[in-house]
Amino acid sequence: MSEVKTIAIIGSGQMGGGIAQIAAVAGINVIVYDTFPAALEKCKAVQKKSLSKLVEKGKLAQADMDAAVGRIKMVGTLEELKGADWVVEAIVEDAKVKKDLFAKLAAMFPQEHVVLASNTSSISITEIATAAGAGASRVVGMHFFNPVPLMQLVEVIPGIQTSKDVVERTIALSTRMGKTPLKANDRAGFISNRVLMPMINEAFYAWMEGVAEPEAIDGIMKLGCNFPMGPLRLADYIGLDTCVNIMNVLAEGLNNDRYRACPMLKQLVSAGRLGDKTGRGVYEYPAR
Numbered sequence: 447m448s449e450v451k452t453i454a455i456i457g458s459g460q461m462g463g464g465i466a467q468i469a470a471v472a473g474i475n476v477i478v479y480d481t482f483p484a485a486l487e488k489c490k491a492v493q494k495k496s497l498s499k500l501v502e503k504g505k506l507a508q509a510d511m512d513a514a515v516g517r518i519k520m521v522g523t524l525e526e527l528k529g530a531d532w533v534v535e536a537i538v539e540d541a542k543v544k545k546d547l548f549a550k551l552a553a554m555f556p557q558e559h560v561v562l563a564s565n566t567s568s569i570s571i572t573e574i575a576t577a578a579g580a581g582a583s584r585v586v587g588m589h590f591f592n593p594v595p596l597m598q599l600v601e602v603i604p605g606i607q608t609s610k611d612v613v614e615r616t617i618a619l620s621t622r623m624g625k626t627p628l629k630a631n632d633r634a635g636f637i638s639n640r641v642l643m644p645m646i647n648e649a650f651y652a653w654m655e656g657v658a659e660p661e662a663i664d665g666i667m668k669l670g671c672n673f674p675m676g677p678l679r680l681a682d683y684i685g686l687d688t689c690v691n692i693m694n695v696l697a698e699g700l701n702n703d704r705y706r707a708c709p710m711l712k713q714l715v716s717a718g719r720l721g722d723k724t725g726r727g728v729y730e731y732p733a734r
């Protein structure tokens with residue numbers, strides 16, 4: 447199988463933007479599509495800031511940053527992704543929205559060699575793959591972590607239809623992108639979010655019950671357990687909307703009410719307090 451030359455990324459939020467960035471740094475051409483033009487503009491600015499930081503720290507040469515930026519094209523229609531030989535979907539964590547997209551992708555990319563990867567945090571790859579019809583064997587979970595340029599892992603998740611060849615190629619591409627791929631089976635939340643997200647949810651319950659204030663909850667987990675960020679700070683960083691969506695998938699997918707999202711977490715989402723991306727979640731983030 448020939449080497450991947452062009453990756454299409456769908457969704458230019460914090461994950462899509464980061465995945466596009468590391469792919470471009472790895473020498474791959476990237477086309478990024480988002481339904482919101484403003485999201486594409488923000489993505490460019492975030493990538494520039496991240497790449498500049500890596501140059502400042504001596505982790506990337508200025509010429510390599512310039513070359514990477516030159517490999518990234520932002521587009522405003524799905525049609526313009528045609529010609530890519532690998533697709534990574536990084537849109538909202540909603541099974542219906544993702545399945546609608548994968549049905550379109552399977553029609554747009556009928557070629558056998560084009561892999562249709564999802565960066566979903568929790569949704570069944572088997573279920574997403576059903577939307578791709580005859581293309582189901584080319585659908586795979588390729589789960590990057592936030593912030594993508596700094597986090598080492600890609601969790602690779604085969605659905606029951608995914609071909610062995612596609613899994614091997616996903617592992618190879620993740621490695622080429624500078625990451626360490628580790629495989630998990632297709633159960634709601636896979637490994638990462640099955641373990642991480644209930645802990646975050648529990649931190650919201652502890653706050654709601656008045657066991658401690660957010661600063662103390664986060665401080666205790668940072669200083670006592672050596673976490674780089676406390677669970678509530680991390681929830682803001684991930685996006686509280688995404689946290690609720692993941693908990694919903696765990697509760698449904700694992701048939702257990704113990705995974706229901708904490709009312710306090712849901713209330714912040716209802717109020718539009720989604721975390722870093724809206725400037726306020728558990729904490730406030732003044733515009734920088």
Ligand code: CAA
Nearest residue numbers: 496497499500567590591592593595596639674675680684
């Ligand atoms: N690109 C380039 N540089 C970056 C960056 C990025 N995206 N983000 C942060 N940095 C830089 C900072 O600018 C900073 O540089 P200086 O040292 O020059 O100031 C440096 O990295 C360290 O950052 P900070 O000082 O802000 O803080 P830190 O030491 O805590 O590191 C962190 C930041 C790597 C994000 C660290 O806090 C961390 O590991 N946090 C936990 C992240 C985590 O758990 N991610 C997984 C989330 S779950 C998930 O992704 C799966 C899902 O499906 C929800």
Ligand code: NAD
Nearest residue numbers: 457458459460461480481485536537538539566567592684
């Ligand atoms: P985000 O809200 O930052 O970005 C999502 C982007 O997708 C937005 O720019 C939005 O405009 C765009 N979008 C929504 N529907 C679209 C559509 N139909 N077509 C094209 N673009 C569309 O979200 P994010 O944090 O980048 O998360 C994206 C995916 O990655 C989710 O599935 C999430 O669960 C997963 N994920 C998130 C994290 C995290 O820490 N935030 C980590 C790993 C995986």
